[in-house]
Amino acid sequence: MTEERATAFVRGYERLNREVHKVIVGHDEIVDQVLVGLFAGGHVLLEGVPGLGKTLLVRTLASCLDLTFSRIQFTPDLMPADIIGTNIIVEDVEGRRHFQFERGPIFAHILLADEVNRATPKTQSALLEGMQEGNSTVAGVSHRLPHPFFVLATQNPIEMEGTYPLPEAQLDRFLFKLRVRYPALEELNEIIERTTRREETGVERVMDGGEVVHFRELVREVPIASHVRAFASAVVMATHPQWEGAPDVTRRYLRYGASPRAAQALVLGGKVLALRAGRFNVSIEDLKTIALPALRHRIIMNFEGEAEGVDGDRLISEVLESAEQASREGKEVFLR
Numbered sequence: 001m002t003e004e005r006a007t008a009f010v011r012g013y014e015r016l017n018r019e020v021h022k023v024i025v026g027h028d029e030i031v032d033q034v035l036v037g038l039f040a041g042g043h044v045l046l047e048g049v050p051g052l053g054k055t056l057l058v059r060t061l062a063s064c065l066d067l068t069f070s071r072i073q074f075t076p077d078l079m080p081a082d083i084i085g086t087n088i089i090v091e092d093v094e095g096r097r098h099f100q101f102e103r104g105p106i107f108a109h110i111l112l113a114d115e116v117n118r119a120t121p122k123t124q125s126a127l128l129e130g131m132q133e134g135n136s137t138v139a140g141v142s143h144r145l146p147h148p149f150f151v152l153a154t155q156n157p158i159e160m161e162g163t164y165p166l167p168e169a170q171l172d173r174f175l176f177k178l179r180v181r182y183p184a185l186e187e188l189n190e191i192i193e194r195t196t197r198r199e200e201t202g203v204e205r206v207m208d209g210g211e212v213v214h215f216r217e218l219v220r221e222v223p224i225a226s227h228v229r230a231f232a233s234a235v236v237m238a239t240h241p242q243w244e245g246a247p248d249v250t251r252r253y254l255r256y257g258a259s260p261r262a263a264q265a266l267v268l269g270g271k272v273l274a275l276r277a278g279r280f281n282v283s284i285e286d287l288k289t290i291a292l293p294a295l296r297h298r299i300i301m302n303f304e305g306e307a308e309g310v311d312g313d314r315l316i317s318e319v320l321e322s323a324e325q326a327s328r329e330g331k332e333v334f335l336r
Helices: 003-020 028-040 054-064 121-133 185-195 209-220 226-237 248-253 260-276 284-295 303-307 312-329
Strands: 044-047 069-073 085-091 097-103 110-114 135-138 141-144 150-155 176-179 254-256
Touching (some): 003 028, 003 054, 003 209, 028 044, 028 054, 028 150, 028 176, 028 209, 054 069, 054 110, 054 150, 085 135, 097 141, 121 135, 209 260, 226 284, 226 312, 248 254, 248 303, 248 312, 254 303
Parallel strands (some): 044 176, 110 150
């Protein structure tokens, strides 16, 4: 990795961030984490009540990238074929009939799965293969999705009516889960100003698919020291109540811990943060910064945790503190 390539990444990242903020008011952390997900090569789930700008954020990001874009509005009557496509019978000029694959909206570089938890689990699962493998199989034939392929899904909180909780297998496919908060008073005033005047704010396309792919490859070249990698593994293992080094809070409130994908999310997210800061090495602080979005959707509370209403983010913070303390003390349990 050269300093010139790293500088190009920082410039591209900042340029894209500025362009998105021409439309999006506030949500600095959310926008930043969406961009981290984009360059880390994963998919992002945005959760929040209606009206907070989740869909607008995704559409704005797509407008800033010279890539194809599709939006799927998930509803209870949506079928898998409405997402991936289907084979249809067509007739040629000579009157002969044959099957032809009609591609669905999943065949785009950027896919907005709007209100994904309003569709049935059967329909939600239609995204699984594409998100994990980059392929979509119809009638036994595998079709390659465009590259890069980036899914940004939005969902309302699962306690609202008319929603279907996403299954754990699908949640695990998302690199990050981000919680979109309500804007502050000053931000709300700015939102009103921008959205109720006559003229609309436009954005420019500042990056194409080739640059996105190049930056994703560059991110993976960032080295990570063995002790930082060990810390990432230890944090993930510390969410498993059956692990001998698990802290008390994990043993008390968790039924299942995070999968190996969580460790991958921590490391890839940390590499993006390091490169964005102009560093060629990942620090433990980078991992801690990205830990909540990487882990919050990958832990499952037990009965006691649900009954007491334990906040998952606070629990993860306690796990991080425990892991950092053990790391400072040099306990061998982290390498077992």
